[in-house]
Amino acid sequence: MSSRVDDRPLLDLRGVRKTFAPRGRRARRTASAVAAVDGVDLALHAGTTTALVGESGSGKSTLARLIVRLHDADEGTITFDGQEIQALDEKAFRPLRRRVQMVFQNPLTSFDPSQTIGASILETMRLAPDDEPEQERLGRLLSEVGLSPRFAGLRPRQMSGGELQRAGIARALSVRPDLVVMDEPTSALDMSIQGQVLELLADLQRRHRLTYLLVTHDLRAVRMMADRVVVMYLGQVVEEGPTEAVFGDPRHPYTRGLLYAYDLSGRDEERDRDVRIRGSLRTPRPGDVGCRLVGRCPLSAQRCGEPQALAELGPGHRARCWRAAEGQIAGDRQPHATTDPTDLGELT
Amino acid sequence: MSVAQTQSRSVLAGIADDPLLDISGLVVETGPQRAPVELLRSIELAIPRGARVGVVGESGSGKSMTASAILGVLPDGVRARSGTIRFDGRDLTTLPEREMRRIRGGEISLVSQNAVASLNPLMTVGAQIAKVCREHTGVSKQEAWARTVELLDALGIPEPDVRARSYPHHFSGGMAQRVAIAMALICSPQLVIADEPTTGLDATIQAQVLEVIDGSVKASGAALLLISHDLAVVRAMCDIVAVVYAGSLLEYGPADEVLNRPLSPYTQGLIRCMDPPEGEIAFIPGRIPEPGTLGAGCPFAERCEQATDACRAQQPALRQLRPDHWVSCHHE
Amino acid sequence: MSAEPVSAAAWTPARVGSRLRPLLTPYWALLLLFALVALLAPLIAPYDPIQADLEAKLLPPSSAHLFGTDENGMDIFSRVLYATRTDLVVAVLGVAFAFVVGVPIGAMCGYLGGWLDELFNRTSEIVQSIPLFLFALMIFAALGNSKTILVVVVAIVNIPIFLKLTRSVVQPIKNQDYIAAARLAGQPTSRIVLRHVLPNTLGPIVSQASISAAYAIQITAGLAFIGLGVELPHPEWGSMIQQGAPFIMDGDWWVSVFPGLAVLLAVVAFGGIGRQIARRYDR
Numbered sequence A: 001m002s003s004r005v006d007d008r009p010l011l012d013l014r015g016v017r018k019t020f021a022p023r024g025r026r027a028r029r030t031a032s033a034v035a036a037v038d039g040v041d042l043a044l045h046a047g048t049t050t051a052l053v054g055e056s057g058s059g060k061s062t063l064a065r066l067i068v069r070l071h072d073a074d075e076g077t078i079t080f081d082g083q084e085i086q087a088l089d090e091k092a093f094r095p096l097r098r099r100v101q102m103v104f105q106n107p108l109t110s111f112d113p114s115q116t117i118g119a120s121i122l123e124t125m126r127l128a129p130d131d132e133p134e135q136e137r138l139g140r141l142l143s144e145v146g147l148s149p150r151f152a153g154l155r156p157r158q159m160s161g162g163e164l165q166r167a168g169i170a171r172a173l174s175v176r177p178d179l180v181v182m183d184e185p186t187s188a189l190d191m192s193i194q195g196q197v198l199e200l201l202a203d204l205q206r207r208h209r210l211t212y213l214l215v216t217h218d219l220r221a222v223r224m225m226a227d228r229v230v231v232m233y234l235g236q237v238v239e240e241g242p243t244e245a246v247f248g249d250p251r252h253p254y255t256r257g258l259l260y261a262y263d264l265s266g267r268d269e270e271r272d273r274d275v276r277i278r279g280s281l282r283t284p285r286p287g288d289v290g291c292r293l294v295g296r297c298p299l300s301a302q303r304c305g306e307p308q309a310l311a312e313l314g315p316g317h318r319a320r321c322w323r324a325a326e327g328q329i330a331g332d333r334q335p336h337a338t339t340d341p342t343d344l345g346e347l348t
Numbered sequence B: 001m002s003v004a005q006t007q008s009r010s011v012l013a014g015i016a017d018d019p020l021l022d023i024s025g026l027v028v029e030t031g032p033q034r035a036p037v038e039l040l041r042s043i044e045l046a047i048p049r050g051a052r053v054g055v056v057g058e059s060g061s062g063k064s065m066t067a068s069a070i071l072g073v074l075p076d077g078v079r080a081r082s083g084t085i086r087f088d089g090r091d092l093t094t095l096p097e098r099e100m101r102r103i104r105g106g107e108i109s110l111v112s113q114n115a116v117a118s119l120n121p122l123m124t125v126g127a128q129i130a131k132v133c134r135e136h137t138g139v140s141k142q143e144a145w146a147r148t149v150e151l152l153d154a155l156g157i158p159e160p161d162v163r164a165r166s167y168p169h170h171f172s173g174g175m176a177q178r179v180a181i182a183m184a185l186i187c188s189p190q191l192v193i194a195d196e197p198t199t200g201l202d203a204t205i206q207a208q209v210l211e212v213i214d215g216s217v218k219a220s221g222a223a224l225l226l227i228s229h230d231l232a233v234v235r236a237m238c239d240i241v242a243v244v245y246a247g248s249l250l251e252y253g254p255a256d257e258v259l260n261r262p263l264s265p266y267t268q269g270l271i272r273c274m275d276p277p278e279g280e281i282a283f284i285p286g287r288i289p290e291p292g293t294l295g296a297g298c299p300f301a302e303r304c305e306q307a308t309d310a311c312r313a314q315q316p317a318l319r320q321l322r323p324d325h326w327v328s329c330h331h332e
Numbered sequence C: 001m002s003a004e005p006v007s008a009a010a011w012t013p014a015r016v017g018s019r020l021r022p023l024l025t026p027y028w029a030l031l032l033l034f035a036l037v038a039l040l041a042p043l044i045a046p047y048d049p050i051q052a053d054l055e056a057k058l059l060p061p062s063s064a065h066l067f068g069t070d071e072n073g074m075d076i077f078s079r080v081l082y083a084t085r086t087d088l089v090v091a092v093l094g095v096a097f098a099f100v101v102g103v104p105i106g107a108m109c110g111y112l113g114g115w116l117d118e119l120f121n122r123t124s125e126i127v128q129s130i131p132l133f134l135f136a137l138m139i140f141a142a143l144g145n146s147k148t149i150l151v152v153v154v155a156i157v158n159i160p161i162f163l164k165l166t167r168s169v170v171q172p173i174k175n176q177d178y179i180a181a182a183r184l185a186g187q188p189t190s191r192i193v194l195r196h197v198l199p200n201t202l203g204p205i206v207s208q209a210s211i212s213a214a215y216a217i218q219i220t221a222g223l224a225f226i227g228l229g230v231e232l233p234h235p236e237w238g239s240m241i242q243q244g245a246p247f248i249m250d251g252d253w254w255v256s257v258f259p260g261l262a263v264l265l266a267v268v269a270f271g272g273i274g275r276q277i278a279r280r281y282d283r
Helices: A060-067 A090-097 A117-125 A134-144 A149-153 A161-173 A191-208 A219-225 A243-248 A253-262 A269-275 B011-015 B063-071 B097-103 B125-137 B141-154 B173-185 B203-220 B231-237 B255-260 B265-274 B309-313 C013-024 C026-044 C076-112 C114-129 C132-143 C147-173 C177-184 C189-200 C202-225 C237-248 C254-282
Strands: A011-020 A034-044 A049-053 A075-080 A100-103 A179-183 A211-216 A228-233 A236-242 A311-314 A317-319 B021-030 B037-047 B052-056 B078-087 B108-112 B191-195 B223-228 B240-245 B248-254 B318-322 B325-328
Touching: A011 A060, A034 A060, A034 A236, A049 A060, A049 A219, A060 A179, A060 A211, A090 A100, A100 A161, A100 C177, A117 A134, A117 A149, A117 A161, A117 C177, A134 A149, A134 A161, A161 A191, A191 A219, A191 B265, A211 A219, A219 A243, A219 A253, A228 A243, A228 A253, A236 A243, A236 A253, A253 A269, A253 B203, B011 B021, B011 B037, B011 B318, B021 B063, B037 B052, B037 B063, B037 B240, B052 B063, B052 B231, B063 B078, B063 B108, B063 B191, B063 B223, B108 B173, B125 B141, B125 B173, B141 B173, B173 B191, B173 B203, B203 B223, B203 B231, B223 B231, B231 B255, B231 B265, B240 B255, B240 B265, B248 B255, B248 B265, B248 B318, C026 C076, C026 C254, C076 C114, C076 C147, C076 C189, C076 C202, C076 C237, C076 C254, C114 C147, C132 C147, C132 C202, C147 C189, C147 C202, C177 C189, C189 C202, C202 C237, C202 C254, C237 C254
Parallel strands: A049 A211, A049 A228, A100 A179, A179 A211, B037 B248, B052 B223, B052 B240, B108 B191, B191 B223
Antiparallel strands: A011 A034, A011 A075, A228 A236, A236 A317, A311 A317, B021 B037, B021 B078, B240 B248, B248 B325, B318 B325
């Protein structure tokens, strides 16, 4: 593997962990602590779009917030452009803030209702001052996202969801960042509008050579935009790889179950028995070993109780399941279910 | 609610002999009397007995407002100005509140999004469901409880007699929706309205809940009115599809027809958004109009590629271009 | 192809009108009336409020004495007017002080949490667990009996209320995306609290301020009733009510009733405004 500087990822996470404990309690190992992100490695290369996919409780949103330093990781390293950032205090990190920005999920709450859009964008823009007069720069930014400069004087409540989301993108881009983390950028928008925002994002990426981390549960958006997909479940990465590989030839039972769940029309009894994920989520605890999907996975076995490692299955394609590592799950090959489909597993 | 009658039966009612529900010429507005804002401009709908009708639309389409109108629970300040809602031979818009109360929960029931929020947090779920049962059917406490537990079991809730004694907040999203479905089915209604029943749930849970709705409604013989912004959900669950936009019905017909041979440019656009061709990012340009900003023409005109002056001037009438397949569009 | 904003102008005549119209409710009018009375008391009052006239003791209301006279022959009407200054000033100052101290601390507690929050929470609870009059007695005993100390008592009693309220409205806001965006813009905590948190939480807090003012008037009147705060013969509604209490049994009702009505109206005015503001922010 070449060690040239160009190959170095823009963002490199190793062994990142984040646990949420109830306030005031010291113990991280108490029963009520939640291991939101539990040992995640992730590498993002410049100019690419990586999708972080998972359901609620997967830790994808927490991970996104760790990357932009809204939370601090408990363990692990986060390296941005060669510099370790996880231990920097806010003051030391501040100069880097203009290189990593975020677009939020809910356009209605991503802007301060008591300020105009222009004022909000300026607040971020001032992280990276330049020679261009502020008002002109603001107008140009808004035009670039398809909004008339007159929007600068409006309050959030005077704008539609789609317009606010564009303004949110303008705000993130106002500092010419290297990396833009997007937390469900289109989930709150109507179907006919979602594509507008995605198209805009794709266009801006081409123009400004941006790197995107797209956190989403919308697999259509992933298909449309992402080069790589990282699938998370209960704080761990369970599968990752190029989009075509992960969606075309999913290896981890969770990925298979997820794709099956999304494909509402593709039901048949056999797949239902062998692929469907049963039951519901349980809370991830810090002391958990072994696969978190046990009880919900149709292929659960004794061996699943042991710690599972991410195994390399193809170029850049990894999955955290011993069955996948042994080639039991590949293409059309699918083992038969080991558990009864009516077994609903643990209910919360 | 006393309302002027324009037509008595919807043109769509021809889709079946004696449909269970048909809505004709429904106009719902809000705001001051002198300058009303129309939320529903022209809604038609027909639900045959035992059928599964999906209403798909984006925000502002009026799909949820239609459900509220059927149940007679329009919010304060919102009123049905005209139109009829015929249910099993009666016009719901003219029924007194006393009658509507009997119908709600008893003959027409509702499963809404995030139903946990609509359950009483201070009562056990079993008590709530049994209460609904007793109030509408008059059976004894024991009988109501027995029916409740039986139904919870049928809906896949393990240890139903124990879980029935739990409170709503003890249930996770998917389980809570099953409880809501139980509440909706306990009185064996003729029509179940499901308004975004799985929105907000995880994909794996959504699939489960939709299956539960599918199975239980079919088993009870009730008709289903499924309201959703997600065309994929409607496609998976419904035999008949109605497409609404900005308060008007734009297309109606059998699911296979509407989804594979759509007539309305809006439906075509939506389908392209749901299943974009390889490598393409699909969307419909423009923004969704605010209520009250629409002119006299077709509400979709300003976003439609095929719009002509005729489209902008006058709202097209519903025409049956294929057997049982209706569309509101000036073009063929 | 740029989208144009659909709703453009911010300040149309209709908008300005809709902002001013709420001010025309009776509550604001009442408050305005009180403020004017407080200001112009020396000009309106027909008599010197502390001028005794033993010839004119306990006279019922008449054209000469609109509200009658008390047992010292002082004109009750003039005394009620002058008392407005005292009661209103104590209420407004006390609440203002409580606001200025309680709100920023509450905001910091709500936003930062942690040991700061614990500390002020516990302190507030301790202060609030002491019965009001006992607490007032303690303060007066320690610091002396005067109008200034009265303002202090009113302030201290209200600080925990503002602190807890601010804290509770700030907590749900601190996780909003626009706060995160401000952090991503490198804004320091103090600026975030001042510029983003407080402006969006002022509604319920201002509403509480009105209600606290109403409460403060009751406290003032109540304390005066037991002889604390304002000293005789200084006109103050509460002490006037207390003075007149023994005479009600003899049928001389006016000595207590008129100051009582004043208290009632003031409480209603402040309370009503508070509720009105609360309604606006509930929407």
